[in-house]
Amino acid sequence: MEEKLQTIIEDVKKEIIQKYPDAEFTLQTLRKNNGVNYSGLSVGRGGNVNAMIRLEPVVKALDGGECTSMEATAMLIDMVTPQLEKMLHSVGEKTQGFWENPQKEKIRLEVVNKSMNTEMLRNTPHRDVGGDLAVIGRYQVVEDGSAVISKELAARLGMTETEVIEAGVCNMETEGYRVQSMISIMADMMGLSEGEAEQMFGQEAGMYVVTNESKVYGATGVFVDKNLRKEVAEIIGEDYYILPSSIHECICVSVDTMSPEVARDMIQEVNAGELLPEEVLSDHPYLVNAQTLQITNPCESLLEAVADMPKPVSAIHM
Numbered sequence: 001m002e003e004k005l006q007t008i009i010e011d012v013k014k015e016i017i018q019k020y021p022d023a024e025f026t027l028q029t030l031r032k033n034n035g036v037n038y039s040g041l042s043v044g045r046g047g048n049v050n051a052m053i054r055l056e057p058v059v060k061a062l063d064g065g066e067c068t069s070m071e072a073t074a075m076l077i078d079m080v081t082p083q084l085e086k087m088l089h090s091v092g093e094k095t096q097g098f099w100e101n102p103q104k105e106k107i108r109l110e111v112v113n114k115s116m117n118t119e120m121l122r123n124t125p126h127r128d129v130g131g132d133l134a135v136i137g138r139y140q141v142v143e144d145g146s147a148v149i150s151k152e153l154a155a156r157l158g159m160t161e162t163e164v165i166e167a168g169v170c171n172m173e174t175e176g177y178r179v180q181s182m183i184s185i186m187a188d189m190m191g192l193s194e195g196e197a198e199q200m201f202g203q204e205a206g207m208y209v210v211t212n213e214s215k216v217y218g219a220t221g222v223f224v225d226k227n228l229r230k231e232v233a234e235i236i237g238e239d240y241y242i243l244p245s246s247i248h249e250c251i252c253v254s255v256d257t258m259s260p261e262v263a264r265d266m267i268q269e270v271n272a273g274e275l276l277p278e279e280v281l282s283d284h285p286y287l288v289n290a291q292t293l294q295i296t297n298p299c300e301s302l303l304e305a306v307a308d309m310p311k312p313v314s315a316i317h318m
Helices: 004-015 055-063 069-095 116-123 151-156 163-176 181-189 194-200 221-224 226-236 260-273 300-308
Strands: 024-031 038-047 047-056 108-114 126-129 131-142 147-148 178-179 208-213 240-243 250-254 286-288
Touching: 004 024, 004 055, 004 069, 004 260, 024 151, 038 055, 038 069, 038 208, 047 069, 055 069, 069 286, 108 116, 108 163, 108 221, 116 131, 131 163, 131 221, 151 163, 163 221, 178 226, 181 194, 208 221, 208 226, 221 250, 226 250, 226 286, 240 260
Parallel strands: none
Antiparallel strands: 024 038, 038 047, 108 131, 126 131, 131 147, 178 208, 208 250, 240 250, 240 286
């Protein structure tokens, strides 16, 4: 498939080069969150990558026999052209000399699962949070694109690993983190009053969504910002669970709403059926003490209890 893609990309180049003679294209492997890899086409000029286009639609269409190589070439041209218009003309000049003048205010944070990203974290400045999670830095290269800050990239930016994370923490206040009730969100979506939405979706009452204004990597806030956890505690009024619905947002609910087992099952069901693999954050809830604001894993005791249970006779003799 890679050889076929490379041939298609060469055909795209021949077509595009007539209008954009300085455009540069490279077929790359995109390493995403949780060890997920995709084929990607980097588009840029002058050695600068101004856009990265994921090639799954093309690969899927080719694999499924839904299109010919010629049709795939046309599909890719349609995908590339808007990026060229946007990036090469408006953003391309701004990225020239980019690394020679790094800006700390462009550093953002992302929270990831440690066990799912072991290899990536070996070469990435990070700080542990929530027990089994880690927060990493990302550099906002363009308006709608960022790059994970590896140790090499941190050195290129002239920053220590600690400085990368601290800069991201300082920049969090500009991201517009907020706590919004699920009922309020549904009311806005459907043009209803909150009272009407609560009557219609009563089961969602008491759930609060925590994310940032862009809704990108918005799960970070509640795990990193103690003041944000305090705000949630004051709204809920007691200890609460953080349900990591994705890397982009979390849902917070009172401990009286459900048991940790039910919360865990709910999270795992969403992870398996509704999220892309790279958007999964964790498979269990996190317990926040409303007084200390400390985060623990309420499912650890469940695992310990299972481990301490007597083994079935059949298992003992295996």
